[in-house]
Amino acid sequence: MLFHSFMANYMDKITRLLFCGIFLLVCTCQNKGAAKEGVPQQREDSIRSVQVDSSVIDTAMEAMVQKEEDNTSDEDPFAGTPVTERREQHTQFDSTYQSIHIFVALCDNENQGIVKVPASIGNGQKPSTNLYWGCGYGIKTFFKKSAEWKLLKTSTINDTIMERLVFKHASQKYYLVADAYNGKYIAQCISDFLSSSCGRWKDTVHVNDNLTIGCCGNSQLISYIGHDGLMEHILNDRFTNTDGKKRDVIILACVSKTHFSPYLEPANVNPIVWTRHFMAPEAYTIHDAITGYVKKESNQEILDRAIKAYATYQKCGIRGAKSILVTGGLNEE
Numbered sequence: 001m002l003f004h005s006f007m008a009n010y011m012d013k014i015t016r017l018l019f020c021g022i023f024l025l026v027c028t029c030q031n032k033g034a035a036k037e038g039v040p041q042q043r044e045d046s047i048r049s050v051q052v053d054s055s056v057i058d059t060a061m062e063a064m065v066q067k068e069e070d071n072t073s074d075e076d077p078f079a080g081t082p083v084t085e086r087r088e089q090h091t092q093f094d095s096t097y098q099s100i101h102i103f104v105a106l107c108d109n110e111n112q113g114i115v116k117v118p119a120s121i122g123n124g125q126k127p128s129t130n131l132y133w134g135c136g137y138g139i140k141t142f143f144k145k146s147a148e149w150k151l152l153k154t155s156t157i158n159d160t161i162m163e164r165l166v167f168k169h170a171s172q173k174y175y176l177v178a179d180a181y182n183g184k185y186i187a188q189c190i191s192d193f194l195s196s197s198c199g200r201w202k203d204t205v206h207v208n209d210n211l212t213i214g215c216c217g218n219s220q221l222i223s224y225i226g227h228d229g230l231m232e233h234i235l236n237d238r239f240t241n242t243d244g245k246k247r248d249v250i251i252l253a254c255v256s257k258t259h260f261s262p263y264l265e266p267a268n269v270n271p272i273v274w275t276r277h278f279m280a281p282e283a284y285t286i287h288d289a290i291t292g293y294v295k296k297e298s299n300q301e302i303l304d305r306a307i308k309a310y311a312t313y314q315k316c317g318i319r320g321a322k323s324i325l326v327t328g329g330l331n332e333e
Contacts, residue, residue, distance in 0.1 A: 091204040093212045099205075100176045100290060101219040103193040104139050105226030106162070107131040108183025113232040124183015127163045132226055132281065133180045137313070139225060140178070142283035143167060148291060149176060152207060160185045166207055172294045177205055177215045186229045191237065192216070193224040194260075197249050198267035199242040221248045221272075221293055225281050228253035230260060241268035248272050250289055252281035257326060265330055272299050273306045277324045284309045285325070303327040 108124025121131040153166040167176040181189035195201035202217035251274040288309035292302040311321040
């Protein structure tokens with residue numbers, strides 16, 4: 001069984017909680033307006049210069065400590081949210097088109113170990129206004145506004161995958177599938193991402209009467225966006241590569257390299273972009289990384305695009321963004 005303690009050997013508890021509290025408070029303020037307007041726009045303030053009342057931070061830290069204490073039970077991870085093991089689906093699809101699959105765990109005040117954000121953007125059962133989906137910097141809104149992608153299809157899958165979007169690239173033979181997972185089922189979202197990354201779960205999406213495309217493990221690039229649920233819990237599973245194919249992955253979640261590495265080591269993946277520190281997993285980073293990906297750029301070139309986008313929107317500077325976003329190195333510190 002894989003085991004690693006909460007943020008083991010990385011930061012002391014107080015520093016972690018302080019950074020996480022500041023990030024979520026800033027992210028909340030900056031997305032409230034964007035959620036109403038639904039138009040991506042460059043940020044006018046900076047995480048580094050934001051002033052936060054000390055009493056707010058104290059309260060946030062106490063809440064995080066309590067959540068951590070509540071999660072130190074001997075029960076299996078993600079208590080109350082059993083994970084369904086996904087297996088390969090054998091539907092045929094058109095392999096002349098390449099696909100990208102983004103798994104998004106909706107921000108959820110009640111079911112995730114986060115500092116609470118305003119109810120409208122922290123409702124994990126309401127994609128339309130969610131921080132990582134319907135807000136201005138959410139996947140749905142940002143990609144709909146992009147000149148590079150055209151939205152073809154919107155559908156509801158079930159109570160777990162609350163909304164699925166299918167986009168077509170404006171000039172290349174690429175399709176993009178984005179799934180909004182009910183925030184309550186973040187464990188399922190992470191497990192599905194990992195199962196797809198190792199090739200265990202392969203599926204398809206019916207675009208129209210004449211076209212079926214691959215998704216999950218049939219995609220060339222697979223991404224996870226959202227809260228890093230592995231900071232608090234473990235998954236009792238081993239995601240071993242099933243077919244010898246090396247899939248590309250992008251993981252935008254806080255400290256994702258540290259917490260996803262143990263699960264991805266046997267999966268035989270190519271981590272193009274993931275993170276070493278706390279970050280805002282918003283759509284501009286993955287959007288610009290994908291721009292480079294469809295142009296068949298190298299890992300470093302794609303990373304440079306992601307760094308530039310993050311530095312631009314967060315106004316943290318190239319140096320700051322470089323300290324957060326990295327590429328490759330499954331076994332590196």
